[in-house]
Amino acid sequence: MIPPDHPRYRSLVTRERLAECARSGIVAMEGLTAHGRGEAFDYLIGERTTASALLAEQTAAAMLMTARRPVISVNGNTAALAAHEIAGLQAASGALVEVNLFHRTEDRVARIENLLREAGAEVFSGEAERLLPLSHDRAWCRREGMFSADVIIVPLEDGDRCEALVAMGKKVIAVDLNPLSRTAQRATLTIVDELTRALPEITRACRELSAADRERLLSATDNHYLLSEAIREMTMRLSHALD
Ligand code: PTJ
16 A cells, blocks of 8 residues: 555556556566656656657647547557546547557457557557568557558657658657657657656647647757757756755
8 A cells, every 4th residue: 555645656656557557467567667767767857747848749739630640559558557648639639549569469459458448548459460660569550550640659669660650751759758769769759758747738739729839830840959958958957966
């Protein structure tokens, strides 16, 4: 039992949730270490949405709202942390929700799809094929889903799929607390923010941005600037850590 007055209550409850989801086969065991890495970077940005992350979230909303075939890619960690937020983003953006896993088994796919449906998402499922140019199991996706997407959001990604999707001509939005990761560096747009803070902001922006706002955000998109701002925030916090 985690006491609500514990100073790290939210973090501990989240860890407990992930551990429970690992035991029930939703989160891969490796997902627990991925979460730990994310937490470390979250400390460095002060566990808050920075101004540059908010700009990235609004830009992500503009990209999703102007896409022809937007897709939200969901893995085990994302489903465990934010199934309701995924459903909310889908309702606001009209994007398809599709499960895509690195540690892929049919059993995990089915469990994650059920969890998303219970949270109110409409999941694009059915026959998957090995369609992406990757030697691992993230290659499995649906022809009318991820394979045909023009804009795809990939929270907590693990590397080369992002690069493959960009090479296929897709716009890729990454949500990754590590601005140095391969995914963060290769994405069209990187949101350096914690997933459960980022998704509601994207959803809000999908509902609130005017056509002119979207146009302005899209024409000013600069991922190099967003990444360097995230690194600057972290460096600043480190250099003032003991002040
Ligand atoms: O469910 P599967 O089988 O598809 O596997 C999913 C994992 C997460 C295990 C897989 O994608 C993986 O190994 O990912 P990585 O390479 O550890 O990358 C995950 C990235 O997400 C890291 O850079 C973390 O810093 C970041 N991250 C972790 N938790 C969060 C996060 N970013 C935002 N919000 C978080 N809550």
